[in-house]
Amino acid sequence: MIFHDPRKLRLARIIPWLIVAALLLACAPPQPPHLQQGTLLPKAKPVAGFNLINDKGESFTLKDLQGHWTFAFFGYTHCPDVCPTSLSMLARVMAKLKQQENLPRLPRGLFVSVDPARDTPAVMAKYVKYFDADFVGVTGEPEQLxxxxxxxxxxxxKAAGDSGDAGYHIDHSAAIVLFDPRGRFYALFNVPHDADKIASDFMLIRNYYEASE
Amino acid sequence: MRLLLVLLALSAGIVSADDGLAVKNAWIREAPPGASMMAGYLTIENTSQHDNALVAVSSPVFSHVMIHRSETVDGIARMHHLERLPLPAGGSVDLAPGGYHLMMPTPAAQPTAGERIPLTLHFADQSELQVMAPVKKKP
Structure with a gap:
């Protein structure tokens, strides 16, 4: 093929490179998103089976983490400051995600009580629903948790309490764990928590997951 | 006139004593059902030139009120009981979610959002401040 017009010649030289570039872009794996608050695990971590009890007194296992995203927070109902603050924040994350039009299914909110002695299913049911009617509380004996x-x-x-009423406190990780729809440990959100940032991180994480799977 | 000023200050949620201490933005988090403990928050300003400290808090609504601090170190949230909360001269100390707070056992008649609860703050210099803390359902 001979091009007499120099502009067409230049174009003809560029086209193969454009095709190569497009192919490279299409084949390249999606890049992990830049998150404001969350930390993505370098590789999603499969979770081995466990057997807990939910706030209705039913068994709660790995299967219950599958088929949807799950935000999980670990705490106890006798905790007056950090736990209500985190659960209110998580309820705001859910409210923000509910406004997203392109979100087919909302992530679930899970409260894992690390104080099974005091947090019975009945106690947890009333407690978690106060923050969000869709939150689920789970717990289990130490050997199950x-x-x-x-x-x-x-x-x-357990930490010694300073009041006869409280009995004892529990020192606990303040992070929020995100499980993917395969029930794998996918991301972690450390304190301080910000509902806007977590909601926007979640959308990025979900897009990345869908592009990677 | 003085009464008017006092009323204005009260309506703005600010209570101040003659000795340069002022309390702002007091509120108590509504207890979720079944929660045995409640937390209260406020800001204390010490505009005087003398260091002071919050040494006790009392309220007719609670059997007792403790001064606490939540602290998250290496990702672990812990709670500590404080005997006194230092109030440096010319400084302001926030009692806010995730940090310093007041902790009190939930009374049998559980206070609900909208109620106002009297708190008396006792300071190291023997002075006292009374504040009305609204119960709120907020983050």
Whole structure:
């Protein structure tokens, strides 16, 4: 092929490179999003089976983390400051995500009580629904809780209380864990928590997940 | 005139004493159902030239009120009980979610959002301040 017009010649030289560039872009794996508050695990971590009890007194297992995204917070109902603050914040994340038109299914909000001695299913049911009618509370005996918390790096320990009413406090990880729809540990949100940033991070994480799967 | 000023200050949620202490933005978080403990928050300004400290808080609504601090270190949230909260001269100390706060057992008649609860703050220099803290359902 001979081009007499120099402009057409230049174009003809560029076209193969444009095709190569387009192919490279199409084949390149999606880049992890830049998050404002969340930390993406370098590789989603599968979670081994566990057996907890939900706020209706039913069994809650790994299957209950599958088929939808889940935000999980670990705390206890006797905690007056950090836990209500985090659960209110998480309820605001949900409210913000509900406004998103392109979100087919909302993530679920999970409160994992690390104080099974005081947080019975009945106590948790009333407590979590106060923040968001769709929140679910779960707990389990220490031998049931630890297999889950250990896999997530969530720590908790009883601390001596300073009041006869409180009895004891529990020091606990303040992070929020995000599970993907396959029930894998996908991302972590450390304090301080900001509902706007977490909601916008979640949209980025979800887009990245869908492009990667 | 003085009464008018006092009323204005009260309506703005500011209570101040003659000795340079002022309390602002006091509120108490409504207890979620079943929660045995409640938390209260406020800002204390010490405009005087003398260091002071909050040493106790009392209220007819609560059996007792404790001064606490939540602290998250290496990702672990912990709570500490404080005997006194230092109020440096010319400084302002916030009691806010996730940090310093007042902690009190939830009374049998659980206060609900909209109620106003009297708190008396006792300071190291023997002075006292009374404040009405509204119960709020907020983050």
């Amino acid at each position: 630890q297999p889950l918390t250990r896999q997530l790096g969530i720590l908790y320990a």
